[in-house]
Amino acid sequence: MFSALLYSARSTGAAGRILSSTTQRAQFSTSMLALRAKLPQEKVRYMPEVSELKLADYTPKSKRTGVIARKKGMTAMWDEWGVRVPVTVLQLENVQVVSILKTSNPALARLQIGCGTRKEKNVTKPMMGHFRAHGIEPKAKLFEFPITPDAVLPVGTEITAAHFVPGQLVDVTAPSLGKGFQGVMKRWGFGGGPASHGNSLSHRSLGSTGNINPARVYPGKKMPGRMGGKNVTVMRLPVMKVDTALNCIWVKGSVPGYDDQFIKVRDSIKLIKHRLFPDGAAVPFPTYIAGQSAEQPREVVAKVGGQDPLIPASD
Amino acid sequence: MSRNVASSQQHFIVPQPQFDQPLTKPEEKRPNVMKVIEREAIMRADIDGRSKLFARRAAPKARLCAGDVVFVETQNNMSDSSSVTSFTGVCIAIYRRGIDTSFILRNVIQKTGVEMRFMAYSPLVKRIEVLQKGEGFRRAKLFYLRENPGKTFQLKALKKMAQSAATAKKH
Numbered sequence: 001m002f003s004a005l006l007y008s009a010r011s012t013g014a015a016g017r018i019l020s021s022t023t024q025r026a027q028f029s030t031s032m033l034a035l036r037a038k039l040p041q042e043k044v045r046y047m048p049e050v051s052e053l054k055l056a057d058y059t060p061k062s063k064r065t066g067v068i069a070r071k072k073g074m075t076a077m078w079d080e081w082g083v084r085v086p087v088t089v090l091q092l093e094n095v096q097v098v099s100i101l102k103t104s105n106p107a108l109a110r111l112q113i114g115c116g117t118r119k120e121k122n123v124t125k126p127m128m129g130h131f132r133a134h135g136i137e138p139k140a141k142l143f144e145f146p147i148t149p150d151a152v153l154p155v156g157t158e159i160t161a162a163h164f165v166p167g168q169l170v171d172v173t174a175p176s177l178g179k180g181f182q183g184v185m186k187r188w189g190f191g192g193g194p195a196s197h198g199n200s201l202s203h204r205s206l207g208s209t210g211n212i213n214p215a216r217v218y219p220g221k222k223m224p225g226r227m228g229g230k231n232v233t234v235m236r237l238p239v240m241k242v243d244t245a246l247n248c249i250w251v252k253g254s255v256p257g258y259d260d261q262f263i264k265v266r267d268s269i270k271l272i273k274h275r276l277f278p279d280g281a282a283v284p285f286p287t288y289i290a291g292q293s294a295e296q297p298r299e300v301v302a303k304v305g306g307q308d309p310l311i312p313a314s315d
Numbered sequence: 316m317s318r319n320v321a322s323s324q325q326h327f328i329v330p331q332p333q334f335d336q337p338l339t340k341p342e343e344k345r346p347n348v349m350k351v352i353e354r355e356a357i358m359r360a361d362i363d364g365r366s367k368l369f370a371r372r373a374a375p376k377a378r379l380c381a382g383d384v385v386f387v388e389t390q391n392n393m394s395d396s397s398s399v400t401s402f403t404g405v406c407i408a409i410y411r412r413g414i415d416t417s418f419i420l421r422n423v424i425q426k427t428g429v430e431m432r433f434m435a436y437s438p439l440v441k442r443i444e445v446l447q448k449g450e451g452f453r454r455a456k457l458f459y460l461r462e463n464p465g466k467t468f469q470l471k472a473l474k475k476m477a478q479s480a481a482t483a484k485k486h
Contacts, residue, residue, distance in 0.1 A: 073349045076415040077356070080328060082393040082439040091348055166327045245337050246348055278326040298335060300327040310392035 045102035048109045048152045055292050056150055058285035060276075065287070066145040066266025067095050067159050068115035069249070071174070073259050077240060077250065079304045087240050087250040090172075090265060093117075095159040098142060099134050100152060109149045113159070114139030115262060141262045151286040161247045162288035164239050166302035167278035169268035171235045174257040179228035188222040232256040236268050241301045278303070330359060353413040360414065360436035365443050369409065369416050369435055375448075381406055381457050382449020384472045385420055387433050388442040399441065402431050403475070405449070405467055407457040421460060423468040428461065446472045 069090040077085050093116050101110040118138040120128065131138050134155050153159075164170065184190040184206040193202045206224070209217045234255060241250035255263060267276055277283050284293055338354045339346040357366055368379040379385065383406045391398040404420030407430075416435040421428065433440055447470065460467055 075349065075352060075356070075413065076434075078438050080393065082390070082437065084434060084437065089349065089352060243352075245335075246351065248348060248352070281326045297329045297333060299330055299333070301330055303326055303328055308392050308394045311394060 043104055045104060046106045046109075047100060047102045048149045050100070050152045050154045053154050053157055053289055055289060056285055058283040059150075061148065062151055062285065063146070063148045064151045064163075064267055064285060065097075065111045065113060065147050065153065065159070066264055067092055067163060068113055068141050068143050068262050069093075069095070069265050070116070071255055071257060071259055071261055071263050072248070074254065077301075079240075079302075081304065081308050081310060083304075083309060085240055085252055086254070087252055088255045090249050090251060090255070090263065092159065092161050092163075092247045092249070094137075094139070096136060096139070097153045097155050097157045097159070098131070098136050098139060099155055101144060107148070108146050109152050110144050110146055111153060112142055112144050114142050116140030143264055145264075145266060153286055157287065159287050160244060160290075161242050161249050162244050162293070162296060163284055164242055164249050164265075165277050165281045165283065166239055166242050166300045167281065168239050168276055169236045169271070169274060170239055170251060170265050171233055171268050171270075172237055172251065172255050172263055172265050173231055173233040174255060174261060174263035176228045176230060176232045176256040177258060178226075181225060182227040183224045184222060187224065187227045190222070235270055236274070239302060241299065243299050244296070245298045278305075332359070334358075356414040357436065360438070363442070365435060368443060368445070369411060369418075371411055379406060379409060379418065379443075379445060380449060380452070381409060381455055382452030383445050384447040384449070384470060385418075386442070386444040386446050387420065387431075387440060389433070389437075390439045390441055393438065403446065403473060404429070404431065405457070405460070405470075405473065407460055409455075421468075422473055423464070 069092050072089040072091050074086060074088050077087055079085055095113060095115050098112045098114040101112055103110050114136065116139060118140045120138055123131070123138045128138065136156060179186070183204050185192045185204050190206055192204045193199050193207070195203060206222075209221055209223075234253070237255075238252045239249055240252050243249075249265070251265075257263060282294055334355055337346070337351045338358065339351055367373065367377060370378055384403065385406050386401065386403045388399055388401045390396055391400060402420060402422070404422035406418055407421045408419045410417045414436050417432055418435065419430055419432045421430045423429070433443075435443070
């Protein structure tokens, strides 16, 4: 329903119209075909219109925007039961909405998010034009995030660490550490050859590469080659702590890649037996807005909850 | 009047004491986030001045050294502060990692070598006490004591622990 309100079809096509009967649909398709035959093909593009930044009600189907953060390093903390939790610190440096992108699907909008700062002399002219057009300072990194139309933010909105709720789950995407040219045992987990029994020079080799019948190697055969340096997504990492003054979030466990690199953080999409946000949490939707959202202390730590894991079960 | 009002049943904990501003030093022009975080975490965890024991640049008398006889008291869980376990041993290694600092104690109890690793700033570790300074150790890590203990684990302070373990078994 809201898509009809928020979206405006930017083309001459009447694709947004709702057609009830089959006859109407048939007429519509024939008329469209005729139209397309005459006119040069033009795709229907949708773009949500947002005028002002204001809080909205979060629904389980809503999809908030993700952010680009910087991996700062790993440390440890203790939860309320005294259990040590290894954590990675991610910092949000000048994260802003750079532009709202047009999409072909009215149910999915896209936001372009920028992170960091870059000197103007180091920015190419086309990119500088892009930043000027939206009235944004040059950013070091840009990335797009798909969202639902109710979570659209106006251009220039700053996203802070308070966008995340302690205890929620996030997915983190970043290029992994480059491992260089590696053999099949390390790269694909092959078993290798035997250590003895007359084995010669093939302790770590891959063995056969296929049958004699096709007289060729099938595409996609796992072989030695470059390993690492590719995007890896680690899913369902709990946010352990949020610091609004340092603009940092603490994420449980490790995150791919090296320190100080840009990584993408978004709300978790795989929610098996889990809720995205902890019970009783006020969801900052579409994001945390200073002045409008309820104020929170500088640092908030997630409550793990449940029973004390250090007390042995008595039965 | 906003719709996203924090409910009374809080899902989060606010760490105490609260610092309104990050603990940066005036000489730091662009503060290193990890250092600030570590400083704050140690300020919070340092309840009895134990951070001085793990300072890298302190006189050997003031800090914990490999070879010292150390007594550690730990809570078994956070729910019941009365259930406590204590352990005495020779410190054979210290791993200085800021808030993640840990050390290993070794002792011989009932003819069995026992090693325990303690996290220095864990909220479960209630007390760390140096009973006796070590003498004649020239290395940072004393793993050689596993093979060549000599008379290291026959010290009076360590024997007490072995005796108490023996008496506990009798009762």
